[in-house]
Amino acid sequence: MTARTEQAGAGPATRNAQLLGEALKSVTERFPPRPVAELWPATQRGIDDIVNRLESSPLREAVRHTQWCRVTGARQILGWLQQFPGASWQQRWNASPAAASGVEWSRMAAEWIATTSSGVTAPIVGSGLVGLVLADVLRPSLSWQMARRARHMQERFPLVRDPEGFARLQTLAGPARWASLTGRRAVNDLTKIMVAKGGKLADITVGDALEYRTALQEHHTQSAGHTLFYAWLRRLGTLPDDAPTTLRNLGRATGQVGIEQLVDRYDLTCRPVRDLLVDYLTERRPGLDYATLDNLSRFLALHFWADLEAHHPGIHSLHLPAQVAVQWKQRAQTKTVRRRRSDGTYDEVVSPRLDGSTLLIAVRALYLDLARWAGEEPARWGPWVAPCPIREADLNVKKHGQRVKARMDQRTRQRLPALPTVVRAAKELLDKAQARLQAVQIAPVGGRFEVLGETFTRAKRPGSTWVYDDCGRRRDLAQRERRAFWGWAMVEFLQHTGTRIEEMLEASHHSLIQYRLPTTGEVVPLLQIAPSKTDQERVLLVSPELADVLSTIITRVRDPRTGAVPQVAAYDYNERVWTPPMPLLFQYDRSGEISAMNGDFLRKCLNDVLDATGLTDADGCPLDFDPHDFRRIFITDAIRTGLPPHIAQVIAGHSDINTTMGYTAIYPAEAIEAHRAFIARRRALRPSQEYRTPTSEEWDAFLGHFERRKLSVGICARAFGTSCIHEHACIRCSMLRPDPDQRGRLVEIRDNLLARITEAEREGWLGEIDGLEVSLAGAQGKLAQMDAEQAQRSRAVDLGTPTFRDISGRDCTSPPPPG
Structure with missing residues (x-):
């Protein structure tokens, strides 16, 4: 929703500033692949032994002609390979031109083998090679397999090489996922690894999987969806405990790197200052989390010293001349960004830096820390002590805070009135997306169908949810529905909880707990918020609206076979680590692999909702929501x-x-x-003493409000700390939530009101009739509300939430009611 901007003028510093791939590099060093073998028993057999093995089960083909092609082609290939040097068939294969490229083999194999055999045809040669691979006589490399597709080998290989392992894998994956496109692709990935390295599924290592992903990326620009095979290996339990939890996005993750790498990513010219910054950050490291350390290294290495080297070449001392210090402080308050025009060109625009004060504070802390530490270790820090170029007057934190507060206030004033529109648009977008998805699922393959006034043509592939509109544009309605659902779930979750986005992403099935009030026995659902920014754990009361949202999310992410929420590992983008597997609520099926969501995906879902609203700000630009x-x-x-x-x-x-x-x-x-x-x-x-964090007794008093709202026919839903403004006329009050168990009492009240109205009409008490009719309408309305809630309760979803006693070892008690 906002203009795309790029920072300019940073030169080489920005090209390696993200440390992309460092996590993959670290994992690759820890888990090397198995070496490529050239000698093993099967590849050292004679031709007759190999043919006899092809004639025996399980390699023997059921179709006679196919079996003849297998044996004939294998003899022709082995006869041709005899002219190349080597102690095994694999060594002769590597010495032949066939091992160089799968493309060349497909094009030249028949011509090559015709020099030593007669009656050679390409189908016979291809069938013979499949037989030799199935018999583990030859092992084509991964790069060779990437360039050639062998459909018959992919179908036969699991049944011949490791039938027990693949049968167990099929049971873990489930029949639907196993038969899907992503499931067949994962089986193909495992097959290629076993063809190149030999062995069974249990023999595949983490290094083999990483090596396969590298080979896949070198031969195919689009390698998305080829991580399910690794997830299946993890579920088989054959990989070590310290193996990566997933291969998805591993190449774009940085992981936690050393301080030297954090500084060296900016290519500082002055080596002594570079060593000083490394030493300084090492000294500060024990008191900082990784995210703060990363930001501090960026401030000092990039925005401070790299900027000085770019504008003042040859600088080598922290003792900055007055003019240099003034110029740097001016640059520290601004940044240059590139804004994309509609014609594709870019403009460079100078705009204020929002974290300018934080940058100045970090640099001032560097100078002051060096001066203080020099008194304790003069030989180590003394040579670097210099006058601080940033005075206390330069740190106008109050003015900066006022500007931030004004900017936040303005955003809130613009967006608070628009919140109902955003909530309504999210629900409407989801309803339409679900209607389109249901329509395409029942539409015939390749047929046309109409939904919501739109006409689509379903793709011809069975099971696909791709459609074409009247303009020929292709859409995936399942993906549209998924983005609409999570956009709605995000809006509802955030508006009812007020949590941070990282707290929302860390919410799990274990976060839902139940607390039973000790006096009334009423069950109060609570949402446990894991520590994040302030490292403070807290709980929130779950409103009925939030309970509906949570139950819908849990129903969607549950495994239909087990009924449990799958456990997935998430990548913490602040601390650059993978969290242990947990039953996260915000997870989804991504190309067959259950993955945790990230903020980028949810922001895209939120943008879809905002696009549907059509809201604009005061300048007429589309209104953006963070x-x-x-x-x-x-x-x-x-x-x-x-x-x-x-x-x-x-x-x-x-x-x-x-x-x-x-x-x-x-x-x-x-x-x-x-x-x-x-x-x-x-x-x-x-x-x-009253102006402090609430005590346990005060918090219990807050919870005690829910005990005092209990009435004879239900529960009063008035807000905490407020008195009854309806003079306790509960039947008429909209805040009364009737209890279905008290329906009989409410029916008696209604019947009594009818009798009193009849008596008033008979006696002519017209003034009392008006009041009684209002009460009667309220009682009838409460009965209707009770019937609606009873119908909804019959469709309620069991969340499987643990009780409060299962979570906490401390009982929170409220004071007994007076009297």
Whole structure:
């Protein structure tokens, strides 16, 4: 939704700044592939022994003509290979021109073998080679196999080489996935590895899989979907415990690298300063997480010293001349970006750097730390002590904070009124996508069908969900439905929880717990939020709306065979590590492999929803939503509707209440000042100990609200801390949630109201009739609501959530009711 920008002017520094492929390089060094063999028993047999083996089970073909082609072609190939040197057939194969390329073999094989045999035809030679490979006499290389397709060998190889292993693999994969296109592709991948390296499925190593992926990428530009075979190997349990959890995106992941690599990615010219930065970051490393260390190395190596070397060649000291320091501080506050025009050209635009203050703080900390450490280790740090070019006055953090607050407030003011439209558009987009998918699934293969006023033609491949519209454009309706579903799930989850996107992605089936109130026995569902930014674990009350969303997600991701949520490993893009397998809620089937979602995919789903809304900002540009905007809106709306700020602080997981108050952008300036004045007056009258993180007793009082809302015919849903504004006329109140178990009592109330209305009509009490009819309408409405909820409960999904006692060893008790 926003303009695509690229940073310019960084030169070689940006080309290797991402350290892409370092994780793959590290794994490749740890897991080398098996060496290519040239001598093994099967390849050292004589021609007659090989032919006898081809005549025996399981290599013997059921069709007589096929068996004749196998034996005849094998004899012709072996006779031709005899003219090449070697102690085995594999060595002779490697010495022949056939081993160079599968393409050349397909084109020249018959011509080559005709020099030593008569009656040679290409089909016979091809069939003979299949027989020799099945008998493990020859092992063509991976690159050779990439250039040639052998359909008959792919069908026969699993049954001949490792029938037990492939049968077990088929059971683990399931019949539907095994027969799918991605399943057949995975079997083909495993077959090629076993053809090139020999052995069975259990003999395939991590290095073999990595080597195959490399060969595949060298011969095919599109290698997506060729990671399912590795996931199947993991499920077989033949790989070591420390093996990579997945091969997907391994080549684009950096992993955690050493400090020297973090600095060397920017190609600093001055070696002494480079060594100083490495030494400085090593000293700071124990107190930093990896994400902070990565950002600090980028600030110091790229934006500070590499920038100085680019503009002042030959610089070699931290003692910066005054003019150089002034010029660098000016550049540190801006950045140059490239904006793409509609005609494909780029413009270079200078814009303010949002993290300019953070950059100045990092550089100032470098100078001050060196000066302080020099007193303890003068020989090590003393030569680098220099006057700090950044004065305290340069760090106008207050003004920077005001600008950030103003920018956040403006975003929230624009997006809060648009939230209902976004929620409604997400649901409509999902409904339409599901209707199209259902229509294509029942449409005949290759036939035309109409749905939602649109006409499509289904692709001719059985089981495919690809369609063509009237303009000939091709669409995958299953992919459209998947993106629409997760766009809806993301919007609903974020608007009801106010969590960060990384917290949402880490939510798992284990995050859903149940807590039973000790006095009333009422079960309160809770959502456990794993520690993320502030390393503080917290729980959220699950509203009925959020419960519907969670049940829909769990129903979608459950394994239909076992009913359990599959466990997947996710890549933490902040810490650059893979997390242990967990039953994550935000997971999906990607080319047959169950994968955890990432923020990029969900942002694309969110953009689809925003495109459907057609919303624009004040400048007429399409309105963009960031996942964090939902968090600001959630906190703003909660405080605006009366939730105490210190309770909102706990729910949001903020360590400082000022951060929570900074998220509230709707209040005008007068309301904010009035609230601050009220806080100041209250602090003057009350002890300062009250202004702190809520205690366990205060939190129990918050939970106790749910005990006091219990009524004779149901539960009152009024907000925490609010009194009844309907004078306890519960039958008439829209906040009453009737209990289906109290239907009989509600029927008695309705019948009593009917009798009282009849009596009032008989006695002429017209004034009382109006009030009784309002109560009667409320009672009838509650009965209808109760029937609707009872029908919905019959279709409810068991989430399989553990109880609170299974999760926590501490019982939270509320004070007993008075009296």
